[in-house]
Amino acid sequence: MSKKTSISALLTALLLDACSDTPERHSTDVGGSVPSHWSTASGPKGPVAEQWLGDFNDPALSRLVREALYGNYDLKAAAARVKAAREQSLIEGSARWPQLFFITDVNREKDFETAESGSFDALFNLSWELDVWGRIRAAQRAAEQEADATQADFDGARLSLAARTAQTYFELAEARQQADVAAQSIRDRQTIVELVRGRFARGLTRGLDLRLALTDLANAEAQLAQARNQAQNSTKQLELLLGRYPGGLLKENSNLPAPPAAIPAGLPSELLERRPDIIAAFARLRAMDYRVESAKKALLPRITLTANGGTSSPALTDLADPRAAAWNFALGLVQPLFTGGRLKGDIRLNEALTDEALNRYRGTALNxxxxxxxxxxxxxxxxxxEQALKEAVEQTEASRKLAVYSYRQGLIEILTLLDSYRSTLNAQSAYLTVRRQLLSNRINLYLALGGGI
Structure with a gap:
């Protein structure tokens, strides 16, 4: 084979390899079949709600979420990242257009034998890479996809902020109601202490009973302090989400609302086009496809157009005279032949990153x-x-009243009476906790389904 034939074959191979199109991608390609329905769904059928915040029918909650979306600094930082990514895509695409620069200069000279002289220069320089193969366009599309991914990240951050605000609001409501329950329990225990103290004064009970009643009262006071501390912590966390100073001064009246009715969960296939994190992962996969395309097309010849020229004259008024202008145009072609493996290595690097992006997308979808x-x-x-604990609260309330009557009659020991009070407090506390968990899980469900606010 002649040397000329070998070079021709090499160039042909480079051309065929570099001109390959980006692969066609489908969002349903998650490494396995997407089920037709959710295995645990038992609610109504239909599309996912676009605005879930109003389902809680809590004006204070809606107001705080709106404040968080407006004032949260992390969300503002995410919005700035979107702007930066959009500008980056414009920067990537700017190479497709001619780059023109205008230069002006003034030169002054003087020596011992001649008078002072000078000249005025008006020069320009133009360069333009003709994007014949679409290399620059592929890089721009990659940047556009990355900007779309950043936008999806922002949408996800916005939903996550709304969810965290709502869940923190529910935690604050629970902590305040836990404090109310503990405070009521202290009042009840104080009544028991007085009852036991009176019986002890009359010689109807032992000093041990009084000690046990006072110990139980102290434990209840410790629980109240813990609940108030939790309320203070939740208040500061909520203020931070709102973009306020975390001074613990939030005074909005917060109560645990009734859980909304069951919601439609939609279809698994719809989730792939609705959840921001999945949309972002898919956009980053497509960006890497375009990066591979751009890297391959870097093997092809680059055609550049350059031009420079201008005028130079001792008189400033002569600069506007087109007859004094000098022009120079050049059309160039550059074909990479040997770069020490850099171009091929760049292709393999981007192909590996594409494989990483594909598996990240599939992992995000499955998660x-x-x-x-x-x-x-x-x-x-x-x-x-929740239903079981609601029943437990009712039963412990009844048993507590019965225990007080029985103790007054001398039918039970003090430990039985105190245990009935502890059971009542524990049941009420557990009931509030599960109500909050039910509300928080509903928020998690809205967030998992990609529902809007």
């Missing part, structure tokens, strides 16, 4: 399916737990 299935399953179990 999203898990979050939905988990939240749907938890909804059912938490509702059953």
């Amino acid at each position: 999203a399916f898990r979050e939905v299935e988990q939240a749907l399953a938890a909804e059912r179990w938490l509702r059953e737990q």
